[in-house]
Amino acid sequence: MPREAPWVEKYRPRKLSEIVNQEKAIEQVRAWVEAWLHGNPPKKKALILAGPPGSGKTTTVYALAHEYGFEVIELNASDERTYEKIERYVQAAYTMDILGKHRKLIFLDEADNIEPSGAKEIAKLIDKARNPIIMAANHYWEVPKEIRAKAQIVEYKRLTQRDIIKALIRILKREGITVPKEVLYDIAKHANGDLRAAVNDLQTVVTGGVEDAHEVLAYRDTEKSVFQALAQVFATDNAKKAKIAILGVDMFPHELLQWIDENVPYVYYRPEDIARAYEAISRADIYLGRAQRTGAYSLWKYATDMMTAGVAVAGVKKKGFVRIYPPKTIKLLTESKTERTLRDSVVKKIMKEMHMAKLEALETLNYLKAIFENNPDMAAHFVVYLDLDLKEVEFIAGDKEKAKTIWAKSMNIEKKLKREGELEARAREAGKELEEAKEAAEEEEAEKAEGETEEAGEETEEEINEEELEKAEEEIEPVRKEESEKIDRPKKKGKQATLFDFLKR
Numbered sequence: 458m459p460r461e462a463p464w465v466e467k468y469r470p471r472k473l474s475e476i477v478n479q480e481k482a483i484e485q486v487r488a489w490v491e492a493w494l495h496g497n498p499p500k501k502k503a504l505i506l507a508g509p510p511g512s513g514k515t516t517t518v519y520a521l522a523h524e525y526g527f528e529v530i531e532l533n534a535s536d537e538r539t540y541e542k543i544e545r546y547v548q549a550a551y552t553m554d555i556l557g558k559h560r561k562l563i564f565l566d567e568a569d570n571i572e573p574s575g576a577k578e579i580a581k582l583i584d585k586a587r588n589p590i591i592m593a594a595n596h597y598w599e600v601p602k603e604i605r606a607k608a609q610i611v612e613y614k615r616l617t618q619r620d621i622i623k624a625l626i627r628i629l630k631r632e633g634i635t636v637p638k639e640v641l642y643d644i645a646k647h648a649n650g651d652l653r654a655a656v657n658d659l660q661t662v663v664t665g666g667v668e669d670a671h672e673v674l675a676y677r678d679t680e681k682s683v684f685q686a687l688a689q690v691f692a693t694d695n696a697k698k699a700k701i702a703i704l705g706v707d708m709f710p711h712e713l714l715q716w717i718d719e720n721v722p723y724v725y726y727r728p729e730d731i732a733r734a735y736e737a738i739s740r741a742d743i744y745l746g747r748a749q750r751t752g753a754y755s756l757w758k759y760a761t762d763m764m765t766a767g768v769a770v771a772g773v774k775k776k777g778f779v780r781i782y783p784p785k786t787i788k789l790l791t792e793s794k795t796e797r798t799l800r801d802s803v804v805k806k807i808m809k810e811m812h813m814a815k816l817e818a819l820e821t822l823n824y825l826k827a828i829f830e831n832n833p834d835m836a837a838h839f840v841v842y843l844d845l846d847l848k849e850v851e852f853i854a855g856d857k858e859k860a861k862t863i864w865a866k867s868m869n870i871e872k873k874l875k876r877e878g879e880l881e882a883r884a885r886e887a888g889k890e891l892e893e894a895k896e897a898a899e900e901e902e903a904e905k906a907e908g909e910t911e912e913a914g915e916e917t918e919e920e921i922n923e924e925e926l927e928k929a930e931e932e933i934e935p936v937r938k939e940e941s942e943k944i945d946r947p948k949k950k951g952k953q954a955t956l957f958d959f960l961k962r
């Protein structure tokens with residue numbers, strides 16, 4: 458069955474006037490481009506359209522080209538050969554030539570991704586440009602400053618939920634379909650100002666059946682970045698772009714692998730391409746297995762490179778809209794949500810108690826899983842140290858029976874610690890008594906030396922003092938003994954504690 462064109466392309470506005478709620482930006486772009494066309498190139502020969510994803514920047518460039526008769530030369534800023542390519546085009550005449558070819562407009566997307574090393578050269582090219590250069594960026598301040606200095610900024614607003622709903626209704630009318638109002642509200646809310654995300658969600662919901670809409674959107678909310686990241690991985694043939702796409706996805710590599718694994722057959726259609734993609738996946742799987750067995754987590758990087766870049770370049774992709782499916786192995790939505798919540802709460806505890814950054818804490822959690830699986834005694838110490846609850850222990854151990862054993866052991870440690878606390882208090886008390894007895898004895902000694910007391914009285918008092926001393930010594934002895942047997946706990950506060958603090962013991 459041929460796949461339908463993505464609605465984000467099908468319904469991309471062709472005219473500047475159709476672009477929603479960016480009037481001021483459009484006005485600035487028009488004035489700038491008209492200056493070029495009137496033979497009076499603006500002082501700043503480049504524009505930076507800056508604003509959130511899915512707010513209409515790319516759409517503006519193409520609508521502008523359409524209205525004013527430009528040919529768009531689209532270049533990607535992260536491409537290593539960008540400089541060479543721009544150089545080729547900036548010097549081309551911008552007026553229509555006698556063969557009736559279009560004027561050229563250079564569009565440099567992701568200008569916040571330009572290699573800093575090339576920024577100076579590109580800035581020089583802007584000075585020499587004979588064609589309009591328009592750049593787009595989500596983060597204006599991440600565009601290299603040499604380039605910012607040469608370009609005029611045009612700001613794009615984040616679209617409101619109202620703008621998004623209006624745009625979605627327009628699409629539905631043209632498709633001749635209706636969708637319940639609540640679903641539209643839900644989509645607009647989840648989109649967070651990104652109309653591209655909203656249109657993709659609408660198409661997903663309509664294709665998959667409106668009855669599942671709420672579930673799909675809820676899933677999408679928690680897994681937002683993975684849907685977006687995978688759509689990017691599967692849309693590119695560029696290894697570097699595929700690797701960059703998954704940065705910031707809050708997931709372990711083996712989870713991500715399941716997602717990629719699930720979606721390969723929907724992206725490729727030729728058997729040899731599917732085989733190549735699975736070859737990359739199985740190599741990633743081998744790296745992950747090795748990392749798990751040996752603890753060499755640096756292998757994660759190779760694994761993620763294989764599953765992203767390796768899969769992205771595996772062959773010819775199907776054309777059109779890519780719907781990303783969640784892996785079947787992550788069964789019920791609720792289950793995965795609970796697991797995620799548990800994982801987050803454990804990671805937070807590791808970060809707090811061990812003074813670690815999130816990434817490090819995630820890695821530590823991996824070690825903890827191995828410890829909980831193989832060494833219940835050590836695991837029990839971690840339970841106490843991190844103040845984990847039973848659910849969290851079950852999550853880390855991955856097995857209810859193991860979790861019970863660890864939990865019972867941790868209770869014993871808690872009890873011991875509690876006794877230790879009491880003993881410490883008693884030792885402090887006994888120490889105090891000992892001090893007092895010593896002081897009294899010393900006083901006595903001094904009095905005796907001065908010969909100011911009677912012999913009989915001296916003896917009685919001396920006997921009492923010695924008795925007190927002995928009693929106090931007796932009391933303190935078991936406390937000292939217990940003290941020396943006390944469980945060693947790594948210091949909680951101050952310097953970052955590592956797993957090695959435990960493993961060294």
Ligand SMILES: Nc1ncnc2c1ncn2[C@@H]1O[C@H](COP(=O)(O)OP(=O)(O)OP(=O)(O)O)[C@@H](O)[C@H]1O
Pocket residue numbers: 464465466468469470475476477478479508509510511512513514515516517593594595616624652653656
């Ligand atoms: N202001 C808008 N008016 C109408 N449609 C819009 C608007 N903004 C975005 N869209 C729609 O959303 C989709 C994505 O828009 P566009 O490619 O222009 O986003 P962008 O701002 O360039 O995002 P990014 O920074 O991610 O490249 C397009 O299909 C377009 O139809």
